[in-house]
Amino acid sequence: MTLLSPQPLIGPDQRFMDLLLGAKRLLVMGHLHPDGDSVGSSVALTLALASLGREVTMGYYGRLGQHLHFLVESLPSCRLIKGDKSELNEYDLLVMVDCLHPDRIWDGFNDLAILPPRLIIDHHPGDPFKAGPLAVYHNHLVSSTGELVFKVLESLEIHWTRPMAESLLAAIMADTGFFSQNNTTPECFRQASVLIAAGARVEYVVSRLKRNWTQARVRLLRAALGALEISANGQVASVILTQAMLDEAGATMDDMEGFVEYPRSLAGVEVAALFRVDGRGRTRVSLRSGLGYSVKELAERYGGGGHRQAAAYTDPAADPAEARARFMAEAFLYLKPL
């Protein structure tokens, strides 16, 4: 038996690091409705730069899930903004975290007139925003932006604090499904090992991310599972979440996070889908697949994107059931067997 030797993860180039360290006032922003990777990566980078004497603000637009609040609570000396465009000219560098394009930060954010010079650090597949980013650290083969931020902090020879270590551990855990997905590599575990040695508490991070359900969320899950549909000889399983279900459960948009994992956990299911109201009169569709199929191309066909095993798009239908019917009628034409 031969052991595969993992490809070492290449760190950021000198230009990226020079620009990052050359800035005095920085704004670190993740994508709209930031997820665990986006927030964890942004918080760790913000704390690290602040520890080097930089004036750093972390910001985001949209909702921050309740399960991620503990991450931003560790920003004692750094300001958190919730997206005020008027402040943008106060910064000499915008660091875009976990997104390749300013549109992912906020619709209309790519107005070059208001954007400060920027760095991009991301793992999503695709081409980075071309118009004027100063430097890009992009690798779509890694599990998470957290892994890339780790490399940045490692090359800074940062003095790790527990909040930095726990933020990055949360980022990597979030995007690897707690080290359970195909994108979990030896490098993920190497980094986790350093983070745990630096004081990250595994059980604390997992509890904060996973074991913090509200009763409304449990009621919503019960409703979602009531709407479970299994199709295509058991290979496709989906749930829908309508506004009526949210209202009935007394739940919020945050409470829908991660529900796609339930249809995904059924034996024999190759593709799992969650169809939910997006709060703007359309349906947001989250897709997950096993190792047999890629959902990336399908999501792209409908104007969305993502990774092979996890992708998403928006359907114009206001009723998630209608979006599900469309998906079931067409999906297998565009799913790509691997």
Ligand SMILES: [Mn+2]
């Ligand atoms: Mn990510």
